[in-house]
Amino acid sequence: MASKFLGKSYKTFLNNFVSLTIFLFLWEILSITISSPFFPNPLDVWEAFLILLLKGDVEGISLTTHIVASVSRVLLGFGLAVVTGIPLGLVMGLKRVAYGSVRSILEPLRFIPPIAWIPLAIILLTGCARYMLIIWLGAFFPILLNTMAGVQTVNPTLIDVAKVFGADKKTIVVKTVFSNALPEVFAGMRIGLGVGWMCIVAAEMIGGEMAGLGWLILKYGELLNVSGMIVGMVLIGIIGLLMNETFLRVEKRVFRWRREVTL
Amino acid sequence: MKYKVEVEKVSKFFVNPNGERLQVLDNISFKVYDGEFLCFVGPSGCGKTTLLRIIAGLEKPSSGRVRVEGETPNPKKIRIGFVFQEEALFPWRNVWDNIKFGLEVRGNYNPKIVEDVVRLVGLENFKSYYPHQLSGGMRKRVAIARALAVNPSIILMDEPFGDLDAQTRWIMHKELYSIHEKLKKTTILVTHNVEEAVYLADRVLVLTRRPAKVKKEIFIGLERPRNKLSSQFIRFREEIIGFLREEVPEI
Structure with a gap:
């Protein structure tokens, strides 16, 4: 084997x-x-990567600073999406009336792309809040919708099992409904993190701080340094992949009871 | 207290989505003695499950009253062991954690109790297995162990072996018999398998078609362990099948 x-x-x-x-x-x-001087080959990009890694960017900001800045911003926005999306998804999954009542707000809202919020974010917010709003917008809906869907897949017999042992409402929600929904909640988090990460460039367009991979891409774009730009793009891709893989691994471990192996 | 469960003139109506009133139970009365093993047999869809759910306090009767240990059934007050017809194990909990669930909910988890019931159902070597890794018979054993773990005052079983193959069902009958011999828990088992009822029960109540009434009461005065091939056993079986045939001529 x-x-x-x-x-x-x-x-x-x-x-x-x-x-x-x-x-x-x-x-x-x-x-x-x-x-063309604007179409680098792989070696040019590799070289640009090494320069960025060893000497930092044109302003002397190191690559690690850019990466740490982007990742921490995404994690902040993602964290906000987790603490808002999961409880709301739980409530709306349990109470269809609640979901039905806010559907006309929620459903159109989730089709407004995060980029469309940028002007509003510039006018209303400053600094870190701008990043967080844009990333939250990307990460929130997958988490919300998956939690809602997961809550509804609970087998009614399992709720009866809990009731017959005298469980109160809270115990039923925690030990059956939420436990049952957990794999979907996790999948929603994984997707949400991915979407949030994809919003990083949009968020850093307006953040106004000099660090971040999205910022690096934009800056090198203005300088017509295509190789440096591509380094930023590739790094965003690789970091996104790593985050996704890590999540998948955790999921596989935590939910090993799902694996379809029979005796 | 002589009677563990008293059911008096219980009727139950449901209103289906078309707004029609559907009567499931019709004026049912019976009493269950302490330590008795009572079986219900009846045509499928006659309302056996509803009856059990009412006794468990999962549903309320439309009229009539039910007393378990002299009180209105309430799972929060009375310890009930329920073995469901459907697959009802928590797939995310292993054998041990499934069995301890009831104790956990009641806030009196004690590993020794779990250990005892695990041994009782013979799953010592499968404690850390997840439900999907177990055979159908083993999953039933876990469900029975989980019901027993809370030291229930009554055990309710809703066609517990319906989805097992004949051979496994046979084994489970023997095991359930020996568990009952050991613990002497008041048990109500609902089945459409007449052989199962005659093998396990002190008394069999035959139900009519929906809306269900008690059609016949039969005391199974056979010594235990019972021999499914003995002539008396077969006589009881034929007698009950005869009553059922009056309800469902196709049998």
């Missing part, structure tokens, strides 16, 4: 390595064909 699994993951790794190599090769060919 173990060796088979190892073999499989090794094969996946190899396949990905091959496709990545082909991708870089095609990129190289494209850059030779286009041959």
